[in-house]
Amino acid sequence: MSDTASTRATRNTPDRPLVTAPDLLSSLAPLLAEWVPRQRWFAGKGRLITGFGLIAATELLPCTSDGSTPGLLHLLVRAQQSTPAGREAGSGDCYQLLLGVHPALPPQLAPAAIGRPTGGPLRGRTVYDALLDGRLCGLLLERLRMPGRLGTLRFRRDGDLDIPSGLPARPIAVEQSNSSIVYGDTFILKVFRRIEPGVNPDLELPRALADAKCARVPAPAAWFESAAPDSGGEASTLGVLQPFLPGSADGWQLALNALAVRADFTGSARALGHATAEVHTALAQTLPVTALRRPQLEAIAGQMNERLDATARAVPVLQPYRARLRSAFDALAAVGHDGRSWAAQRIHGDLHLGQTLRSAGEGRWSLIDFEGEPARPLAERRQPQPAVRDVAAMLRSFDYAARSGPAGGDPWSLEWARRTRAAYCLGYAEAGGLDPRSAPELMRAYETDKAVYEVLYEARHRPDWLPVPMAAIRRLAAGPAGGDPGGLGADGR
CATH class of the missing domain: 3.90.1200.10 (Aminoglycoside phosphotransferase (APH), C-terminal lobe)
Incomplete structure (x- = not known):
């Protein structure tokens, strides 16, 4: 990844040395090339990943500490894949990754491990799937409680639903095309993995149904989106928080x-x-x-x-x-x-x-x-x-x-x-x-x-x-x- 591309992808967070480091993605790429194809949400199965392109990177929690506190890194990356003979090469699918960074991963998070970079700004630390870490999922909820912007990310609220602080997070372990986290018995957050420019119907339609007073669909309470440089100015929906229906x-x-x-x-x-x-x-x-x-x-x-x-x-x-x-x-x-x-x-x-x-x-x-x-x-x-x-x-x-x-x-x-x-x-x-x-x-x-x-x-x-x-x-x-x-x-x- 060139210095220019790295700077463009992170222009809204110039004070964060990690996300502007030109060797961040190159140091993660070998680990991601092994981990991403094994995920249920990966859409390019059957074709070799030849590389990754960085679209945007944001530190939600600083990843530079050498202490015991994990960092949280948000990435939008484009997976470059081999093209079958006779077919025109495309630009590749964009994926949303939330990566935890820890000096020594606790045993209970061992299944979430992606690997240890051998170079770059995260060298020697363990990188893992942050959506399997309850603490980091809790931080994501706090961001959703407080509308605002961080880097290329925008956190937004809608409606009058109260979102309490400190709700325990429970990732849903069942395999699906996205990732979901339940907070207490109150809310469920769906995090989209394959990202395209534009509003996702899972946000657009429930909001329209809420306007129509249709009680058959839970109304969104909050969501977050990206205005990454390659989106043509159109925001991409990244995740939606809705009421959880316990006992259903x-x-x-x-x-x-x-x-x-x-x-x-x-x-x-x-x-x-x-x-x-x-x-x-x-x-x-x-x-x-x-x-x-x-x-x-x-x-x-x-x-x-x-x-x-x-x-x-x-x-x-x-x-x-x-x-x-x-x-x-x-x-x-x-x-x-x-x-x-x-x-x-x-x-x-x-x-x-x-x-x-x-x-x-x-x-x-x-x-x-x-x-x-x-x-x-x-x-x-x-x-x-x-x-x-x-x-x-x-x-x-x-x-x-x-x-x-x-x-x-x-x-x-x-x-x-x-x-x-x-x-x-x-x-x-x-x-x-x-x-x-x-x-x-x-x-x-x-x-x-x-x-x-x-x-x-x-x-x-x-x-x-x-x-x-x-x-x-x-x-x-x-x-x-x-x-x-x-x-x-x-x-x-």
Whole structure:
């Protein structure tokens, strides 16, 4: 990294010698090249990291002390990766890193260790994932309590929610595409890892829903963002603090529990359909709604076909079904030929049972995690979409549960999925006024597109799960009957 690039990335903190040191990133790069690819949130799996570029660096807590107090360093780095033959080289993805710096890491933090730089300003000290250190997570909360600017970072507050000081921090250990910390039983902070310029939908949409007085989604209490030099003047959302819902159970686990004891889930699914429709209605009232006509529908179908072709190249097991799956996208393109149009609005974008919570007392459903599918570009995730896209994604989630639970896709669990899917659609229609099954071409196309996405995801991250979306691929390739939103096809596949 050149002296000029280092100075530009840290121009707002010239009095901090560590972040302006030109050899900071070069000394960390060998450690990060080993650690970053192993993280669940790293999007560039399968391609070699060839280097890193520093976008911004800020000391949240001084890292130059030789005492026992840890330092906290915030980095935005761009991972430079090898490019497959025949493809144009890109600039690489930007990642947010919060690094703890300690002379001697305590034993309880050993799993968080990244390594010890052999040179540079952190030479000889241990660098580790700060989001696994409760003390440093507590410091991050204090920054969020006090709006202001530090270097390229801006900490902001919204609403009247009080954020108490000194709440104990508990990192959520489950693997996910971002990192989350729970503070007491009061707040949860989501820290985004892959960063793009622009407001993240997980901040934008809950704020819009709060304005619409929709109680189905926790309203943001605070957030932080970056105005790094390469963002084109547009702030990038880095993390969002929202109320935590203690005692709530996520819909995925509730569905698996019902399957384990062969219990009916239609009442819960119907209520969840109500909640989804309420959120869609509130978003349509608060944010712009557009109409999709023939050119837009043809463009959407073309993008779906491109994703299908790309996935079939990456996952050869999909190849035999490609031509038959394409018919679903062709039917979507044909919808506009007779003058029909469909409303498009802001939606959740990655709705599934794991993105829902049901309260322990009154059994009220809430929707969370409005980031959208992290693999898609931010600009695409912020585009208006037909509401049936969320519905189709939830139907896929019921299918996943039926094939992932103890029953493992036996006839009873497949019938459970058929009835549950139908109940969800009924609940949605009751609360939203439009039965999603009245748009079969859109439903089939979006469910097929979601199943294709799942095939690529599972092939890359969880190969043992690949049979689950492949069962849906076989069903959907059978034609419109196999894509019936209320069922799973005549053969249950």
